Amino acid sequence: MSVSFAQETNGANPNSDPKFVELLRKVEMYLDRDFEEASEQHLLLEIQNDPTSIKLLKEEHSFRTFFKKSFKRDTPPANLQHSILEKIRHISA
16 A cells, blocks of 8 residues: 555645645656656556545645636637738748
8 A cells, every 4th residue: 555645744834845846846747747657557556545645636626626717718800810920931941
């Protein structure tokens, strides 16, 4: 059975724990879909028995969901999009 980060750090700030920082980086990559399938499966196996890791994954996912629902992105005007695409095409030609 794995030891949680809270137990490992004896209540210290987990953000200063290199293992926690690495786990957070992996969770962010997972949620950003930056992992290959094998790495993704390895991460899920790694965290499945650690309640602290599962909590971190759920909190990060919850925050991202909240953020996406709370803040709508304005789409730029069509003429601006067209202008930018034309400049890109002109530079590429």
